[in-house]
Amino acid sequence: MSLLSVRSLIVDYETSGGTIHAVNDVSFEIEPGETIGLVGESGCGKSTLGKAVMRLTPATEGRIVLDGKDITQIDQREMRPIRSKMQMIFQDPMNSLNPRRTVGALIGQPLQVAGHSSAEVKARVAELMSQVGLPPDAAPRYPHEFSGGQRQRIGIARALALNPKLVVCDEPVSALDVSIRAQVINLLQDLSDELGVSYLFISHDLTMVQHIADRLLVMYLGSVVETGPAETIWKKPAHPYTKALLAAAPVADPQEMRNRKKFMLQGDLPSPANLPKGCAFSTRCPFAEDRCRAEKPILRRVSGEHRIACHFDLADRMEAGDIPTTPSPKAITAHFEGTSV
Amino acid sequence: MARSAPSQSLDHLYRFARNKGAVLGLIIIVIVFAAAIAAPWLIDRDPLRIVYRPEIWPFTNPKYPLGTDSLGRDILALILFGARTTLMISFAAAFTATILGVIIGAFAAWFGGWLDEVLTRLTELFQTIPNILMIMTVVAVLGQTIGNITFAIGITMWPPIARLTRAEYLALRDREFVLACRSMGMGNIRIMVTEILPNAIPPVIVLGSVIIGSSILFESSISFLGLGDPNVASWGALIGDGRTLIRRSWYICAIPGLAIMFTVLAMNLIGDGLNDALNPRLRDR
Numbered sequence: 273m274s275l276l277s278v279r280s281l282i283v284d285y286e287t288s289g290g291t292i293h294a295v296n297d298v299s300f301e302i303e304p305g306e307t308i309g310l311v312g313e314s315g316c317g318k319s320t321l322g323k324a325v326m327r328l329t330p331a332t333e334g335r336i337v338l339d340g341k342d343i344t345q346i347d348q349r350e351m352r353p354i355r356s357k358m359q360m361i362f363q364d365p366m367n368s369l370n371p372r373r374t375v376g377a378l379i380g381q382p383l384q385v386a387g388h389s390s391a392e393v394k395a396r397v398a399e400l401m402s403q404v405g406l407p408p409d410a411a412p413r414y415p416h417e418f419s420g421g422q423r424q425r426i427g428i429a430r431a432l433a434l435n436p437k438l439v440v441c442d443e444p445v446s447a448l449d450v451s452i453r454a455q456v457i458n459l460l461q462d463l464s465d466e467l468g469v470s471y472l473f474i475s476h477d478l479t480m481v482q483h484i485a486d487r488l489l490v491m492y493l494g495s496v497v498e499t500g501p502a503e504t505i506w507k508k509p510a511h512p513y514t515k516a517l518l519a520a521a522p523v524a525d526p527q528e529m530r531n532r533k534k535f536m537l538q539g540d541l542p543s544p545a546n547l548p549k550g551c552a553f554s555t556r557c558p559f560a561e562d563r564c565r566a567e568k569p570i571l572r573r574v575s576g577e578h579r580i581a582c583h584f585d586l587a588d589r590m591e592a593g594d595i596p597t598t599p600s601p602k603a604i605t606a607h608f609e610g611t612s613v
Numbered sequence: 614m615a616r617s618a619p620s621q622s623l624d625h626l627y628r629f630a631r632n633k634g635a636v637l638g639l640i641i642i643v644i645v646f647a648a649a650i651a652a653p654w655l656i657d658r659d660p661l662r663i664v665y666r667p668e669i670w671p672f673t674n675p676k677y678p679l680g681t682d683s684l685g686r687d688i689l690a691l692i693l694f695g696a697r698t699t700l701m702i703s704f705a706a707a708f709t710a711t712i713l714g715v716i717i718g719a720f721a722a723w724f725g726g727w728l729d730e731v732l733t734r735l736t737e738l739f740q741t742i743p744n745i746l747m748i749m750t751v752v753a754v755l756g757q758t759i760g761n762i763t764f765a766i767g768i769t770m771w772p773p774i775a776r777l778t779r780a781e782y783l784a785l786r787d788r789e790f791v792l793a794c795r796s797m798g799m800g801n802i803r804i805m806v807t808e809i810l811p812n813a814i815p816p817v818i819v820l821g822s823v824i825i826g827s828s829i830l831f832e833s834s835i836s837f838l839g840l841g842d843p844n845v846a847s848w849g850a851l852i853g854d855g856r857t858l859i860r861r862s863w864y865i866c867a868i869p870g871l872a873i874m875f876t877v878l879a880m881n882l883i884g885d886g887l888n889d890a891l892n893p894r895l896r897d898r
Binding site: 323326328348351352355359360362363364367368369370371372381382385386427430434 | 788789790792793794795796797798799800808811812
């Protein structure tokens with residue numbers, strides 16, 4: 273049985289400008305101990321999806337089943353005992369840690385809310401602090417006394433306090449210095465190996481997610497456009513949007529960076545209040561045809577677990593030289609195959 | 614630099630102390646409080662009793678250093694006991710207004726929707742009524758006692774507090790640390806009181822100190838108009854009684870007038886100092 277099962281989830285927001293369709297018919301599963309990477313650009317609904325799973329944002333339609341229990345519509349009181357099974361790590365630890373509480377109080381807070389005695393809380397806090405690599409004397413101090421990386425360790429310790437089975441990580445390293453991102457990612461990975469916790473790892477950075485995720489979900493404008501094993505998608509993206517995301521990722525070698533052919537998207541993300549007809553990506557897709565603008569593609573299998581929501585086969589289109597925005601399609605393909613041009 | 618809790622409040626104290634005006638305000642308020650507390654020991658009789666001939670000028674009779682008023686009451690005694698009335702009413706009224714305002718503002722912002730709509734309209738409704746008319750009406754209906762005056766000023770002064778609190782809560786409501794508390798299953802009231810309130814309260818305290826100043830003015834106005842509690846000494850009432858003699862014995866109005874002025878000024882200076890000390894946005898200008 274899956275740890276988390278999300279079925280046809282729809283999340284709409286009512287605003288003065290109309291209904292915002294933040295999440296459109298998204299389905300996925302997370303197995304125990306597995307890490308799912310949820311990738312997409314800003315405003316694609318990935319954070320909303322994370323919050324909906326956490327029941328911090330109400331789902332409009334669909335079902336969220338955690339550990340065999342449907343939690344989609346249950347009220348806050350029924351939700352309370354289930355909270356311990358899933359916790360969240362937030363983007364900016366400066367924002368997610370109440371500046372007026374000490375580190376010990378912050379980490380112990382979930383335990384306190386769950387009704388543990390103060391002696392239990394104290395012991396568990398000490399244990400958690402050593403687990404995430406915080407100095408033992410950190411407990412009486414305040415979050416602003418710590419560096420960004422250490423602050424995020426506080427957030428991680430707090431999320432793990434109740435021994436959750438699932439942790440939703442909402443851009444957990446985006447607010448951190450590049451130099452310490454790897455540390456935090458490695459910590460998360462070690463903790464997952466050690467505790468068997470599953471992550472729903474939300475990020476706009478495919479390269480970052482690829483390190484930690486077993487499987488990927490690529491979201492665009494509220495829908496999943498590509499899903500499959502992280503390795504497969506990384507090596508052979510089959511959806512033009514994923515391809516563009518990968519092409520936008522910087523590489524360490526400036527020579528390669530300069531030689532690399534651009535595969536860039538034109539225009540901005542359409543408003544989620546007014547979704548395009550047909551394929552959501554059709555307004556920016558270099559391969560879009562009439563069919564794309566009329567008919568919404570459903571997720572279809574490419575190979576094994578690898579699925580895309582596209583009417584066409586990317587490899588065919590690239591071979592056909594049918595890409596207006598890229599001078600040499602072969603160069604891109606070659607780049608992602610790992611060979612030089 | 615790293616700051617822990619005790620050094621953080623020391624830091625606030627330091628910033629407050631750096632504001633010379635605020636320190637002066639604090640000194641004045643401390644003197645007024647001392648006078649109010651010491652009044653029964655300094656003057657061992659009812660301050661409203663007629664003690665001597667009326668209209669004795671200040672500094673002419675050592676027994677009555679500030680002279681006597683139009684009825685022959687000791688002005689020093691009236692000022693000292695008036696400080697009690699004024700401070701008690703204004704602090705209690707400002708406290709009432711702050712509690713009311715914080716509760717209304719916090720509920721409006723946190724729960725939103727129709728509750729916000731109702732509470733915001735209520736706040737606006739109260740703001741459309743001129744404060745002094747509202748206070749006079751409530752006192753006239755309920756009766757001229759200290760308790761009723763306090764109540765009247767309190768339920769008149771809360772709207773600015775409610776608006777400020779609502780704005781603070783709205784800004785803090787969607788912060789991630791609040792989401793974190795919700796995700797651990799913390800209840801609404803607990804989040805509002807233990808998580809958001811400590812972060813929202815500094816600007817409210819600053820406004821509260823200004824409200825105390827305004828309450829002093831309203832209390833004096835009410836007493837000046839003859840709607841004060843007739844059984845207690847009040848600065849405003851003393852000015853009201855003395856106003857007919859303003860050409861001949863202007864000191865009867867001037868002495869309580871100065872007392873009011875300095876006390877209100879002191880409260881506003883303290884408000885400024887608190888703003889410097891507590892408002893992080895204005896730090897290190």
